[in-house]
Each structure stands twice: as C-alpha cells, then as structure tokens.
Amino acid sequence: MTPATTPSTTSPGTPGAQLGPAAAAPGARGPQSSAPPTRPRRPVTELRELAERGARELGHDAPAQAVARWAVENFPGTLAVACSMADAVLPHVISQEAPGVDVLFLDTGYHFPETLGTRDAVAATMDVNVVDVVPQESVAEQEERLGADLWARDPATCCRLRKVEPLNLALGGYEAWATGVRREEAPTRTATPLVGWDETHQMVKINPLAPWSLEELMSYATEHGVLVNPLVYDGYPSIGCATCTRRVAPGEDPRSGRWAGFSKTECGIHL
Numbered sequence: 001m002t003p004a005t006t007p008s009t010t011s012p013g014t015p016g017a018q019l020g021p022a023a024a025a026p027g028a029r030g031p032q033s034s035a036p037p038t039r040p041r042r043p044v045t046e047l048r049e050l051a052e053r054g055a056r057e058l059g060h061d062a063p064a065q066a067v068a069r070w071a072v073e074n075f076p077g078t079l080a081v082a083c084s085m086a087d088a089v090l091p092h093v094i095s096q097e098a099p100g101v102d103v104l105f106l107d108t109g110y111h112f113p114e115t116l117g118t119r120d121a122v123a124a125t126m127d128v129n130v131v132d133v134v135p136q137e138s139v140a141e142q143e144e145r146l147g148a149d150l151w152a153r154d155p156a157t158c159c160r161l162r163k164v165e166p167l168n169l170a171l172g173g174y175e176a177w178a179t180g181v182r183r184e185e186a187p188t189r190t191a192t193p194l195v196g197w198d199e200t201h202q203m204v205k206i207n208p209l210a211p212w213s214l215e216e217l218m219s220y221a222t223e224h225g226v227l228v229n230p231l232v233y234d235g236y237p238s239i240g241c242a243t244c245t246r247r248v249a250p251g252e253d254p255r256s257g258r259w260a261g262f263s264k265t266e267c268g269i270h271l
C-alpha cells in the first residue's frame with residue numbers, strides 16, 4: 001500500500017492535512033491528503049553539495065534564525081519541519097522565514113491528549129501547514145494483526161511501523177527537513193550538526209536548535225509567546241507516545257522517561 005500523494009487542500013494554519021493510508025480510517029481528522037513539495041526534487045549530488053556548503057557557511061553554532069533563513073533560501077517549497085508537539089518553537093523559528101511551511105506530525109495513535117491538543121492549537125493559531133503523518137494501519141488494525149500492546153513487547157517494531165516507515169514515506173519528494181534535535185538531549189545527539197547529509201532519507205537534514213539548552217528553548221517560547229505542551233510543566237521534559245513516556249524527577253535525565261525499562265533510547269527517525 002502506498003500513501004496518497006494528492007496536493008494538500010489545506011491552507012496555512014488550517015488543521016486537517018493527513019499523509020498515509022490510515023488517514024482515511026473512520027474518525028480520522030480532516031481530508032486524506034498530503035502536502036507535497038511545490039517544485040521537483042533536485043539530484044542527490046546537488047543536494048549533497050548544498051548540505052556541505054551549508055555546514056561550511058553556518059559552522060557549529062550559528063543562530064537558529066540564520067540557519068532557518070539559509071534553509072528557506074536554499075529549499076523554497078521543498079522544506080519540511082518535523083515536530084513532536086512537545087513545543088512549537090521550531091515551527092515558529094522556521095515559519096518566521098517561511099510562512100505556511102509544512103509541519104509534519106507523526107500521529108501514531110498513542111499520543112497524550114495534551115499532545116494532540118497542542119497540535120490542534122498550533123494548526124489553528126500559527127502560520128504553518130500541519131500535516132498528520134499516519135501509519136499504514138490504525139492501532140486496531142495493528143493489534144488485530146500483531147496482538148495487543150506491541151509497544152510493551154517489541155517497541156522497536158512498533159516505532160518502525162508507527163513512526164519510522166510513515167516518516168520515510170512522508171519525506172519523499174522534499175529536499176530537506178528541519179528537526180528540533182538538540183545536542184544536550186542525549187549522548188547519541190552530542191555531535192548533531194546544524195546542517196548535514198541524511199543518508200537514510202537521501203536529503204538534507206537541518207537542526208537549527210542543535211546548540212540550544214532546554215532553558216534557551218523555554219526562554220524563546222516565553223519571549224515569543226510560543227505554544228508549549230502543558231506536560232512539559234508537569235514533569236515531562238521529553239514527550240513521546242503516552243504508552244512509552246513517564247514523568248521524570250527534577251534533575252533526572254530528561255529522556256530517561258522514554259521507553260523506561262527498555263534499552264531503547266531513540267525511536268529511530270534520527271538514526
């Protein structure tokens with residue numbers, strides 16, 4: 001089964017765009033549509049050179065706004081922003097340079113109500129085009145095929161089915177994607193560049209917030225009145241699916257609340 005690739009019928013700031021086969025499931029929010037890039041993808045060699053040039057020009061610690069400007073200038077209409085809806089800082093930073101930019105949200109079917117509420121608020125109030133990226137199967141269909149609570153038995157497979165593969169499909173056609181990955185979040189993220197080449201997706205990966213601390217992130221949100229998931233203020237500094245995220249104590253590793261009890265530390269979309 002392949003995802004729909006019809007143009008998005010939504011306008012910036014309007015919730016409802018969805019990408020993926022399960023978008024048409026009963027109860028799905030909004031029309032089944034995607035938000036394809038507005039111009040053809042350039043050859044991989046050209047994109048690689050752009051990534052190398054961006055890394056050279058921006059260095060290791062350029063301001064997020066400068067990184068966003070570079071991204072928008074070099075990938076007009078072919079840039080996607082990934083957002084977990086823990087906060088809307090990255091969509092805000094990018095949309096200052098690219099109003100109406102596509103913001104991809106991995107709608108796994110297991111999110112906290114607060115996360116879905118944040119997504120809806122972002123779609124309703126910000127000048128961005130929120131696109132729900134949904135898995136091939138609904139939760140019910142997956143449970144019928146693989147049994148209940150796959151996340152508790154085999155989170156790697158669950159993440160692959162509900163996050164990694166849907167994102168792989170959603171990114172097809174874009175030339176670059178921006179993520180909110182920060183170096184201080186985890187040992188696996190300390191070397192995150194501002195701009196790099198994403199071998200997995202064969203596209204440019206841009207991490208404007210890489211040098212930021214959590215304090216800088218929250219200060220930006222406060223200063224600019226950017227939406228933050230209320231769970232962040234309730235002991236959840238890192239937010240994933242409700243089934244796989246627990247509250248952490250003050251001073252505890254922020255990501256220790258993710259997949260607690262498993263050796264797993266990443267869902268796989270940034271590997």
Ligand code: SF4
Pocket residue numbers: 108110150151154155156158159160162163240241243244267
């Ligand atoms: S975070 Fe948990 S529920 Fe969500 S996709 Fe991964 S394993 Fe499944």
